Amino acid sequence: MDTPKPKNEAPLKRNGGKTLPQALKQSFPNKEIKKMAKSSIMNPNARDAMDRFKMQAASDVGVNLKQGYNGDITSKQAGSIGGQMVKKMIESYENGIQ
Numbered sequence: 001m002d003t004p005k006p007k008n009e010a011p012l013k014r015n016g017g018k019t020l021p022q023a024l025k026q027s028f029p030n031k032e033i034k035k036m037a038k039s040s041i042m043n044p045n046a047r048d049a050m051d052r053f054k055m056q057a058a059s060d061v062g063v064n065l066k067q068g069y070n071g072d073i074t075s076k077q078a079g080s081i082g083g084q085m086v087k088k089m090i091e092s093y094e095n096g097i098q
Contacts, residue, residue, distance in 0.1 A: 057084040 058065040061080040063073060070078075 053085060053088075054081060057081050057088065060084050 055065055058081045061077075061084050063077045063081055065073070065081070
């Protein structure tokens with residue numbers, strides 16, 4: 001009788017039957033993960049601007065965000081905020097082209 005594999009060890013059909021940890025290691029070597037982690041640390045001014053932008057988008061769609069943790073908002077509300085941000089970025093890009 002075979003011993004069942006833990007869920008994270010299930011073969012992935014799209015990755016040649018490799019387990020999830022194997023597929024991730026192959027897809028993201030350690031150097032690349034470290035590089036991604038470094039690049040995610042934004043300039044403090046850029047982070048502040050992005051936070052203001054997010055707060056404005058939340059206000060536009062009627063979601064009350066607070067500084068810090070906002071785990072009490074629904075997925076729909078979070079999606080509305082992100083969608084509003086994307087909408088504003090596209091509008092800004094389109095206005096810049098003209």
